[in-house]
Amino acid sequence: MNENKQALQVAALKDGTVIDHIPCDKLFQVVSLLGIKNMDSNVTIGFNLDSKKLGKKGIIKVADKFFSDEEISRLSIIVPNVKLNIIHDYEVVEKKEVHMPDELRGIVKCPNPKCITNNEPMSTWFHVIDKENGILKCHYCEKEQNKENIKLL
Amino acid sequence: MKNRSFVTIAEHSKEKILYLLKMAEEFEQRPNRKILDGKVVATLFFEPSTRTRLSFETAVNRLGGRIIGFSDASTTSSTKGETLKDTILMVSNYADLIVMRHYLEGAARYASEIAPIPIINAGDGANQHPSQTMLDLYSIYKTQGTLENLNIYMVGDLKYGRTVHSLLMAMRHFNPTFHFIAPKELKMPEEYKLYCQQNGIKFVEHEDFNEDVIAGADILYMTRVQKERFTDLMEYERVKDVYILKAEMLRKAKENMRILHPLPRVNEIAYDVDENPHAYYIQQARNGLFARQAIICDVLGITLDEIRL
Ligand SMILES: [Zn+2]
Numbered sequence: 001m002n003e004n005k006q007a008l009q010v011a012a013l014k015d016g017t018v019i020d021h022i023p024c025d026k027l028f029q030v031v032s033l034l035g036i037k038n039m040d041s042n043v044t045i046g047f048n049l050d051s052k053k054l055g056k057k058g059i060i061k062v063a064d065k066f067f068s069d070e071e072i073s074r075l076s077i078i079v080p081n082v083k084l085n086i087i088h089d090y091e092v093v094e095k096k097e098v099h100m101p102d103e104l105r106g107i108v109k110c111p112n113p114k115c116i117t118n119n120e121p122m123s124t125w126f127h128v129i130d131k132e133n134g135i136l137k138c139h140y141c142e143k144e145q146n147k148e149n150i151k152l153l
Numbered sequence: 154m155k156n157r158s159f160v161t162i163a164e165h166s167k168e169k170i171l172y173l174l175k176m177a178e179e180f181e182q183r184p185n186r187k188i189l190d191g192k193v194v195a196t197l198f199f200e201p202s203t204r205t206r207l208s209f210e211t212a213v214n215r216l217g218g219r220i221i222g223f224s225d226a227s228t229t230s231s232t233k234g235e236t237l238k239d240t241i242l243m244v245s246n247y248a249d250l251i252v253m254r255h256y257l258e259g260a261a262r263y264a265s266e267i268a269p270i271p272i273i274n275a276g277d278g279a280n281q282h283p284s285q286t287m288l289d290l291y292s293i294y295k296t297q298g299t300l301e302n303l304n305i306y307m308v309g310d311l312k313y314g315r316t317v318h319s320l321l322m323a324m325r326h327f328n329p330t331f332h333f334i335a336p337k338e339l340k341m342p343e344e345y346k347l348y349c350q351q352n353g354i355k356f357v358e359h360e361d362f363n364e365d366v367i368a369g370a371d372i373l374y375m376t377r378v379q380k381e382r383f384t385d386l387m388e389y390e391r392v393k394d395v396y397i398l399k400a401e402m403l404r405k406a407k408e409n410m411r412i413l414h415p416l417p418r419v420n421e422i423a424y425d426v427d428e429n430p431h432a433y434y435i436q437q438a439r440n441g442l443f444a445r446q447a448i449i450c451d452v453l454g455i456t457l458d459e460i461r462l
Contacts, residue, residue, distance in 0.1 A: 114258050115257065115258050116255075116259040116260045116277075117263075119257050120236055120257075121236060122238070138259065139259075140258065140259025141258035142259070142281075
């Protein structure tokens with residue numbers, strides 16, 4: 001409990017989700033991947049906060065919102081090591097890890113300019129062919145890419 | 154009805170490949186029959202390819218089907234900004250089957266997901282050209298009597314040559330031994346060598362191309378070495394004449410060895426090879442007709458038993 005209080009430098013949350021220890025350069029990608037812009041919930045975003053682990057870190061706290069496994073798995077491509085704290089009544093009741101999904105639809109851009117997905121109004125679709133090394137294969141053009149090089153749509 | 158599109162060869166099982174070869178064999182015996190009577194086949198060539206289009210259209214004509222379509226996207230509405238989706242759905246109103254070639258990679262896969270009728274991929278950019286692979290397989294099967302345990306030697310541009318990559322993947326079911334003969338700049342990419350390792354396929358790499366290197370071949374698969382593929386033009390000048398097959402290089406060849414080439418050739422097979430009994434690339438193109446007749450019937454749900462009637 002003590003440790004949790006330290007981690008949560010910004011105001012405590014009664015119910016909801018806290019995503020802590022986000023590398024600062026990834027924070028706004030996480031914000032966009034979770035679709036926070038379109039949420040009605042009370043959201044606190046902390047940027048450049050002090051962190052023992054990372055030096056500086058980002059944090060997102062979303063009140064009264066519990067993300068689905070599908071929403072969480074999207075985060076795996078940019079912040080694979082982050083944990084989500086599920087809060088009920090000011091207590092962390094669960095820590096959820098981010099797992100690489102088997103496929104990603106409509107999140108990542110295909111790097112191949114000659115891919116149909118970059119030339120037609122349609123969703124992208126990738127198969128995760130190597131979870132350990134984060135290798136994605138485009139369902140359409142069949143080109144592979146590493147998660148280090150990905151661009152979000 | 155389940156969509157039976159033919160988009161890539163890699164997703165087909167060994168049984169399916171052998172089944173299609175049996176079907177091609179039937180068509181070789183009797184290429185003219187009226188089993189597509191009343192059917193309309195659309196050939197949509199968003200990128201011109203006369204050879205492939207003629208082969209498909211001949212296949213349809215000899216089976217009694219009718220053809221609609223275009224041979225060049227500049228004459229169609231896609232130049233007016235129409236999406237592929239709209240073109241495919243519009244044509245689906247008229248035809249029973251679409252044969253399409255497109256300059257964009259993945260176009261045929263996408264079309265097969267949105268179209269209510271089957272799609273045959275006649276080439277999507279640098280990605281796949283599965284009917285070419287079927288005709289290569291049929292040519293190998295016909296000349297060797299089997300696809301099992303063969304020594305297949307691939308020569309030339311193994312880096313960009315999509316036909317060699319597709320053939321390599323399709324052969325994984327048949328315990329082949331590959332020899333890759335290519336200049337450094339155009340050697341077989343790591344991902345395909347990894348594919349071989351993962352699938353237990355044996356392979357040997359060579360830079361030299363001479364009568365001793367090819368003496369063990371059952372199939373010699375030649376490809377074009379194109380100048381525009383080289384970043385280093387000095388390297389191109391150095392190797393451009395190394396990967397040319399000449400008749401004198403066939404002295405030690407095994408008797409059953411046959412030379413394949415996806416055509417058109419530029420200069421990588423000297424004309425003195427044409428008369429050699431090992432030459433097979435002209436007949437190979439003819440096999441494309443039978444392989445494509447088999448593919449067309451299969452996607453339309455016409456079975457081997459039905460064509461044997
Ligand atoms: Zn792609």
